[in-house]
Amino acid sequence: MRDIGGEQVEAAVAGAVARLRTATGQDWENTKAGRLECSCRFTATHIASVLLAYAGQLAGRAQHAYVPFGLALDDGTDDSGVLDVIETTGALLAAAIRTTPREVRAFHPYPFRSANREGFAAMGTAEVLLHTHDIAEGLGLAYEPAPELGEFVLTRIFPHVRPGADPWRTLLWATGRGELPGRAPVTEWRWHNNLVVPTERLTLQGVHPAAAADLVAGGDGGFAWIEGGPYEGTREAATFLRKAYEGGVHRPEFGVFTLVRREDGRAVGGMGFHGVPDEEGRTEIGYDLAEGARGQGYATEALRALCDWALARDDVRTVFATIDRGNLASQAVVTRVGFKKVSEDDEENEFAYELGR
Template sequence: MRHMGGERVTEAVASCVALLRTAADRDWEAVKAGRLEWSCHKTAFHIAEDLIAYAGQLAGRAQDAYVPFEITLDDGTDNAGLLQVIETTGALFAATLRTTPREVRAFHPYPFRSANREGFAAMGIAEVLLHTHDIAEGLGLSYEPPAELPQFVLTTIFPHIRPGPGPEHWRTLLWATGRGELPGRPAVTEWRWRNNLVLPTNRLTLQGVTPAAATDLQTGGDGGFEWIDGGPFHGTREAAGMVVKAYEEGVHRPEWGLFVLVRREDGRAVGGIGFHGVPDEEGHTEVGYDLTDAARGHGYATEALRALTDHALAADEVRALIAAIHVDNAPSQDVATRAGYVRASVEEERTAYEDHDMERDLRLYVHRRRPTAAPGTPCDGPSTRTTGTMSDVRHIH
């Protein structure tokens, strides 16, 4: 999946300026921008502010807060001049995206306090498209951006939003941001986009896979990652397909999806790890992992599984993680054991086989959250119940 964030920003800015230039002779200060309280002039300037701010975050590698600067317009700047500012800040942002290495992440507050270049590109494009829509609505103009732009935004920073029917990405984005309606869906009054989650370990980063990257992986691409020889493994592609299916059904939750293992030393991907779905009503979810052939034997899978397990068990909704591993796959069993998983009881495995259709050549490994109790209160014994989703066991090692 070739990185095209800069090109997409350029295309978004061009569509914005081309439309607004047709109304440059009108009074933008006197007209509100659609449903916003801002005037069309203030909203147009806000587009430029966002573009340069995102460029600054990436170029400055900001890690803890927004870079403390802002831009201003010269006194007397007319609408034509303001459009030039949008074009210029867009060009600076696009250039920053093109020259920023893939592994760079910079501060953004929501929801995981950082974003990569694709995330910043999607946020910048969203600002351009949505606020151009607002201005157009205020001025009585018709606006519809190139179709691939709202699709890129939705599949990159709105992974929790089920796409509309067919190619209705623009209508879906307007609905998801409280600017329109979709048949059968309630009106949106509050919304946030979601950048991908990244979990650091000593030698790796576990990078959350967006629906855009998952679609590319599923169809034979690299997902935007630079893989070592032999990758990605077929299990990662299968897991990417699960992400795409969940996204299309509107049930994808990014923190319970797929992560790619990226080495810190060289930024190259070595494998995949993730969940088979959200935790069930009993607080159980299944994990799976794989490595490319060239990355095996270095402890990467164990390191990644420990990090993912610690992160998941810190969530209130999780009581236990489960790995279903083929009886002949001793290396994968060793990974689970080193990461703190224990072989399930005979009764638990029997329940998985008989009640949940787990394949007979799979063995069940479990990592339970340590029970907490008030001082002097005995802790409950280990659960003897297994996951309720074993009918769809697909281990990716």
């Protein structure tokens, strides 16, 4: 899976600017931007401001808050000039995305207080697409971006939204800007960057639906793997994630995580939940490692961290795992973390282990 993000931002900006330049003779200052309460002029300036802010977050490696700077237009800047600024700030964000290492994360508040370069690319693309729609609606312009741009946004930062036949219409619906047959109107929404759970030697990085699809197809999911990875269990888990996403029941915090070494950014394995907790607060977990990463304590370290994260939630009371009777190494991992064997299934030839609060 090739590194992507900058080209999507550039494509979104180019399409938006080309469409809006056809209406620079209209009154942007006194025309509301679609369903928004603000003007078309304010909304266009907002697009440029957000693109600049995202570029600053990545370039400055901000960790705890937004970098305290903003965009100020020169006095007398007309609406065509605002579009020039959108082109410029879009280019800055695309450049920041391309020059930021894959493992870098910078501050963004929703929902887990950080995003990587792909997350910022998806957020920037979303801002351009959605607010161009708002402005175009206010000015009476037809506007429809390329379907692949809507899909890029949905699969990166709307993993909880069931995909539809038309990605653009689905994105509009998911952000309260349109209707979809058979789906209730959306009145509140927020995008979701992937969750990352840190440990001493690893980061457990949540896998989004696009990465899962690439893993299912035999790709690397956008990760740099050690030799022998990803192992078959990770690809199988990605298959389940993809099916859950397509069915509209995927919840990213209870999805699949790739285990990435801090020292070199190499992925060594996968770990994740089989689904959301049931009514009793029970959720099942599974994991695997590439052969070259076994015997070094990675699975124990990652399992302990992910279980701690899950059991700190109000909706999780028990984490359980089923392990083949002959898999002594995996049994040793769960035992070291504190799981207790609670049952044996002779028919399936496996043991069940549980860890409670």
